[in-house]
Amino acid sequence: xxxxxxxxxxxxxxxxxxxxxxxxxxxxxxxxxxxxxxxxxxxxxxxxxxxxxxxxxxxxxxxxxxxxxxxxxxxxxxxxxxxxxxxxxxxxxxxxxxxxxxxxxxxxxxxxxxxxxxxxxxxxxxxxxxxxxxxxxxxxxxxxxxxxx
Numbered sequence: 001x002x003x004x005x006x007x008x009x010x011x012x013x014x015x016x017x018x019x020x021x022x023x024x025x026x027x028x029x030x031x032x033x034x035x036x037x038x039x040x041x042x043x044x045x046x047x048x049x050x051x052x053x054x055x056x057x058x059x060x061x062x063x064x065x066x067x068x069x070x071x072x073x074x075x076x077x078x079x080x081x082x083x084x085x086x087x088x089x090x091x092x093x094x095x096x097x098x099x100x101x102x103x104x105x106x107x108x109x110x111x112x113x114x115x116x117x118x119x120x121x122x123x124x125x126x127x128x129x130x131x132x133x134x135x136x137x138x139x140x141x142x143x144x145x146x147x148x149x
Contacts, residue, residue, distance in 0.1 A: 029127060036119040041112055042086070045077040046071055048116065051088065051105065055113045059092070059102035088112060 014020050020025040030045055037043045043051070049069045054060060057068065066076045080103060088109035098107040105113060128136055 009031075032127070033120050036123060043112075043115060043116075044079065044082075046075045047083055048120075049129060050076060050083065051113050051116075052108060054089065054103060054105050055110065055117075058104045061100060065103070075080045083109065097145045137147055 008068070034045050037048055048068075049071060050065050051110070053068045055063050057064070059104075060068070062073065062076050065071075065080070066073045071079075080089060084091060087106055090101050090106050092102050092104070094102065128139075131139065133147055
């Protein structure tokens with residue numbers, strides 16, 4: 001027979017649990033951003049993340065994209081394959097080590113990126129507009145500390 005533990009411990013409040021709150025916020029922001037590029041450019045969130053990383057650091061391997069985005073390798077591989085099929089990304093095998101494939105945005109991929117970038121930056125500004133300049137600076141500092149931890 002199970003004994004009741006009511007009153008023995010405080011009731012857990014998921015709504016106040018930091019990892020849960022962060023996850024909910026992440027999902028809300030991701031969905032908000034996806035509305036900007038999903039329909040118009042036929043991109044998924046993993047594809048947008050891979051595109052944004054490539055735009056800043058290309059050429060990269062799929063492993064490097066995975067590390068920079070913290071997406072698992074399967075999601076990156078699927079995103080990259082779809083972007084190659086749609087002409088947004090090109091792949092180049094290394095001449096000395098055929099196992100290494102470098103990925104770069106094509107001219108079409110860069111053009112799409114340059115169209116999406118101002119849209120997501122404007123949405124970011126809209127999301128953060130509820131915060132004062134001091135609060136934004138504090139949020140940035142807090143996120144850096146937690147990420148570095």
